[in-house]
């Protein structure tokens with residue numbers, strides 16, 4: 053096999069998530085690619101927990117659908133995760149014998165390929181005299197049956213338990229060995245072992261989107277972070293607080309989200325690159341100050357890691373339903389471009405891009421990440437930072453400082469920005485509309501000119517084709533659009549469809565807003581069927597695209613509420629369906645202007 | 647002009663005049679508004695401080711009083727209602743070399759922005775926070791403010807207010823502010839001195855200025871009345887290093903009009919911005935050279 057999806061579930065004390073983490077680290081060292089997603093019940097500690105690990109010899113695009121392997125420590129916990137851990141006819145199900153369930157009576161709707169009861173607790177007790185060692189028994193079983201990084205896992209166990217004394221280490225090594233031995237004595241019937249990794253010379257790391265976001269911010273020259281803890285965005289602040297000082301920057305855990313973004317706006321006004329990060333409820337609070345940054349033309353990066361909403365919603369689950377809130381955030385004609393990463397790896401580049409756009413156009417930028425990208429662990433190649441260029445804000449030159457005009461109406465809309473400390477550059481920044489010099493103004497004519505200035509600045513952004521992933525035959529009649537963490541799902545589905553001979557193309561926007569009309573219009577030209585795949589009940593991107601462009605007559609939405617996984621298989625099915633119907637479909641036509 | 651202050655710090659020889667700090671923006675305040683006196687006192691204090699205007703960042707919220715940064719030649723930021731303090735803290739953290747002044751109304755500071763005040767105090771960045779306390783919402787035309795006396799009839803309390811006002815002096819004293827003073831524009835010289843002293847205090851300094859609203863305020867709150875009502879704390883023999891006594895005197899807010907320094911911490915602790923510099927230097931010695 054060269055693509056394996058393992059799903060495991062147990063109660064908090066079973067250490068199933070920690071087993072997943074050990075496994076992905078080991079596989080990274082072995083040279084595999086992988087994605088680990090974790091899922092927990094609502095309890096802070098204890099309660100049910102699960103993880104999915106997809107491992108492959110080539111880069112993994114998404115967590116995948118149906119499990120190849122299910123590890124069940126107890127059935128109640130496993131069943132609670134429902135659609136997150138789907139079992140199919142090809143799945144190998146391995147479960148704790150102690151559950152007392154007969155293999156013929158497992159509570160599954162389908163008949164899996166293999167069902168095997170293993171006395172995991174008993175093996176752990178015998179080998180290690182400790183129930184906690186159960187997860188290393190599981191790792192032993194996986195290493196044996198699926199040929200997964202035996203040496204690397206052992207190395208990991210040594211690293212993890214070495215510090216805890218020779219006895220603890222030995223117990224865990226023995227648990228692993230006992231699991232491995234059990235697998236050898238009880239073959240699965242068929243060979244399920246992974247193909248060896250395709251060796252490549254690049255360094256790999258196991259990382260998540262929040263970590264990449266923090267690393268990229270520091271790389272981009274971020275010197276200030278102000279924020280308030282909120283799941284699933286907190287780790288951005290947690291990572292930054294360790295390192296930002298070393299870069300001559302500082303960080304404020306503010307009293308609330310408003311103070312978080314406000315302090316960042318202050319730091320930006322003081323001339324530094326600044327950032328805040330939050331999730332839905334925090335975004336709601338930040339919007340007034342976001343508008344201030346837009347009107348005062350202050351660069352700012354605001355990361356919003358989407359979780360299930362509205363209100364507190366589903367704090368630990370992914371959703372893509374903050375798009376409306378972000379695109380229409382703050383009152384008036386607020387300007388705030390939105391960028392979205394398409395993978396953990398991409399989070400680095402998108403964060404750097406967000407700083408660049410913010411500084412170049414002197415505007416707040418929202419990065420719409422989501423819980424999955426933020427918190428899942430991916431094995432990625434080490435970032436090659438040499439491919440990034442950093443942008444600094446345009447500052448007034450000596451001549452301009454002779455008679456400084458902060459909001460000069462230039463052709464590009466961009467006017468040089470000074471900062472406190474710069475002699476000759478004093479001006480009044482304000483949330484109130486102003487004239488070119490910065491003096492308050494309520495003239496309609498001036499207001500229109502300034503609105504136009506702020507919007508005009510962004511025109512070059514709408515031509516940025518590098519912020520869109522396009523794949524497939526440009527003349528294809530079927531076109532699929534996806535964004536954020538769903539992009540990886542759509543990519544796989546479209547590639548699979550094309551491998552099956554279906555003529556379909558793909559568009560993945562990383563610039564989500566403003567809508568780059570021209571780029572969408574080009575994509576739509578050949579289409580009979582357009583499909584937007586996304587994780588929000590209303591299909592928010594589908595609707596926003598319709599607001600701005602003339603869409604193909606058949607322009608449908610495949611949208612699910614958050615926490616309902618969308619798998620490559622689901623999308624493939626839709627594409628197959630569209631392709632079988634498209635032969636008889638009417639000629640491509642675009643809707644009249646709305 | 648240079649004034650000796652009673653804080654023991656050295657007055658800076660004046661190299662600037664009031665003209666250097668006055669912008670060419672014409673104030674839109676009503677004739678007779680107390681805020682005119684505040685900005686004049688501020689010019690005088692800044693002359694004495696002697697820092698060039700471009701090294702001063704002056705942040706405000708929204709309200710009549712919050713217009714004040716625009717009337718100075720400092721770097722001004724007239725932000726949104728209630729958020730001047732967190733914005734100012736970001737500025738000071740990003741560039742601790744700046745002199746950072748914050749100003750706003752009683753509504754801006756103790757109603758919508760009230761939640762930020764305790765945190766600004768406990769962090770103790772070196773900021774000066776000036777509240778122009780007129781006991782009313784001026785800009786929105788005379789509604790109840792958090793410091794409006796109980797029983798007041800306003801456009802949002804036709805039958806009289808039925809809530810207790812906030813006591814700004816006690817509020818900031820209770821949260822541990824290191825410098826707390828109150829002034830009135832009726833005593834221009836005293837007010838200029840207080841603002842200067844507040845700026846010189848190394849840490850969070852608060853000046854409550856009873857700045858009358860001539861249009862919506864009470865007649866007995868106006869400048870003329872202030873002159874007869876005000877009682878100088880120094881003349882009362884108050885020792886400003888006595889925090890408990892300061893709190894006792896502050897209880898009289900709303901009845902007695904005390905002016906002067908209520909409290910000045912005789913041993914100012916290390917400021918937040920200094921901690922930041924130290925941490926940056928400790929973790930990355932080259933950061934200081936940036």
Ligand SMILES: Cc1ncc(C[n+]2csc(CCOP(=O)(O)OP(=O)(O)O)c2C)c(N)n1
Pocket residue numbers: 708709710711712727750751752753754755778780782783784785786791
């Ligand atoms: C979020 C928000 N809410 C309400 C307002 C309207 N508003 C502007 S100033 C103000 C109160 C003004 O009173 P104060 O802060 O005491 O300042 P003053 O005008 O008296 O100097 C209000 C309610 C606003 N600008 N923003």
Ligand code: SF4
Pocket residue numbers: 674675676678679680681710711780784785858859860861862
């Ligand atoms: S309304 Fe009151 S506070 Fe506002 S400018 Fe007029 S007098 Fe001053």
